[in-house]
Amino acid sequence: MNESDLDPGAGLTERFIALPDGRRLRAVTAGEGDGPLVVFEAGMSAPAASWVHTQREIGARTRTLSYDRAGYGGSDPDRHDRTLERLADDLAGLLDGIGETQPVVLVGHSWGGPIIRLFAERHPGRVAGMVFVDATVAEIMDARAARILRWSFSLLALFPRLARRTVVPLMSQAISPSDVDVMLRDYACARAMRTGRREAAQVVRALPTMRRLQAAGTPDVPTICLQAGRIDRGMATARPLFNRVTVALMAVAPHGRVVVAEDTGHLVPQENPAIVRELILEAVDEVTVTP
Numbered sequence: 001m002n003e004s005d006l007d008p009g010a011g012l013t014e015r016f017i018a019l020p021d022g023r024r025l026r027a028v029t030a031g032e033g034d035g036p037l038v039v040f041e042a043g044m045s046a047p048a049a050s051w052v053h054t055q056r057e058i059g060a061r062t063r064t065l066s067y068d069r070a071g072y073g074g075s076d077p078d079r080h081d082r083t084l085e086r087l088a089d090d091l092a093g094l095l096d097g098i099g100e101t102q103p104v105v106l107v108g109h110s111w112g113g114p115i116i117r118l119f120a121e122r123h124p125g126r127v128a129g130m131v132f133v134d135a136t137v138a139e140i141m142d143a144r145a146a147r148i149l150r151w152s153f154s155l156l157a158l159f160p161r162l163a164r165r166t167v168v169p170l171m172s173q174a175i176s177p178s179d180v181d182v183m184l185r186d187y188a189c190a191r192a193m194r195t196g197r198r199e200a201a202q203v204v205r206a207l208p209t210m211r212r213l214q215a216a217g218t219p220d221v222p223t224i225c226l227q228a229g230r231i232d233r234g235m236a237t238a239r240p241l242f243n244r245v246t247v248a249l250m251a252v253a254p255h256g257r258v259v260v261a262e263d264t265g266h267l268v269p270q271e272n273p274a275i276v277r278e279l280i281l282e283a284v285d286e287v288t289v290t291p
Helices: 048-059 084-098 112-122 143-158 161-170 177-187 190-200 203-216 238-251 273-289
Strands: 013-018 024-030 038-041 064-067 104-109 127-133 223-228 256-261
Touching: 013 084, 024 048, 024 084, 038 048, 038 084, 038 112, 048 064, 048 177, 048 273, 064 084, 084 112, 084 203, 104 112, 104 273, 112 127, 112 203, 127 273, 143 161, 143 190, 143 203, 161 177, 223 238, 223 273, 238 256, 256 273
Parallel strands: 038 064, 038 104, 104 127, 127 223, 223 256
Antiparallel strands: 013 024, 024 064
16 A cells, blocks of 8 residues: 555644564654653554544644554554554554654553553553543453454455444534545445454453453553443443443552543444543643643
C-alpha cells in the first residue's frame, strides 16, 4: 500500500514507523505542546481511523498518537501470530520508533484494554495515566466467545458491508460525515476483518495473561474506566458482569475510578465521543498536576 493511499482526516498527519524487524506501522498524529502524549489503542478489527474524531479534539489540547496495528489500514501485516504479547511489543516498538521518552497517557478501547495493561506491566515507567474504554476483561471471554468472534470476523470479511450497516446507525451526530467516511473506509473492509480474525484466534491463549494482569492491577497513575451502560442484545448476563468486574478492579487501583455511560453501547468512541473526550482530558489534567 502506498503512503498516499490513506487520508487520516482533517488536521491529522500520517507517518510510517519502522519496527526492529522491518515491518512498518502507520501512525497518525495531531496536536503539539509540552503536555503528555495521548496514545490511542483501538479494539479488535478497528484501525487508527476509529479514533479520528476524538483524536482531533484531544489534539487541540495536547499531543496525540493513534496507529494501525499490523495488518490494519496502512500498516504492514505480521507473519507471526498476533498474540497479546506481540501486540504490546509492537506498541513499545512504535513509541521507540518515534523517539517518545516521556510517560504517556494510554487510551484503550475493547481489546485495546488488555494491550495497554500488558504494556503498562512491562513498561510502568512509560505510563503517566490510563483510560480504559469498555475494555475487555477475562471474565467475559472464553473459548466459545472467541469462536464466535472468529466466525463473525470471517463472515464480515466476506460481506464487509454488514459492518457498515451495523456501525453507521450508532454513530453520534457529533461525528462529521467526512470523519465517518474515514472510519468506515479503514474499518468496514475485508482487510480489517481478516486482521481482526487473526487477533481473535489468540484470545484463548491470552486469557491466563489477562487474569494475571487484572490480579496484579494497574500502575500507580491516574486511571479511569469508562463503561457502557446499555444492555444490548445478547448482553443481559455479560454486561452486568462486565461492569461489576471493572468496578472491582478500580476499587483496588491506587487512583482508579469508574464512569458508566448509561445509554451507550460497546462502541463508546463512536456512540458517545463527548464523554470519551471529557474523561481523556480529565486524565491529562490529572497527569499534568501530579508531581
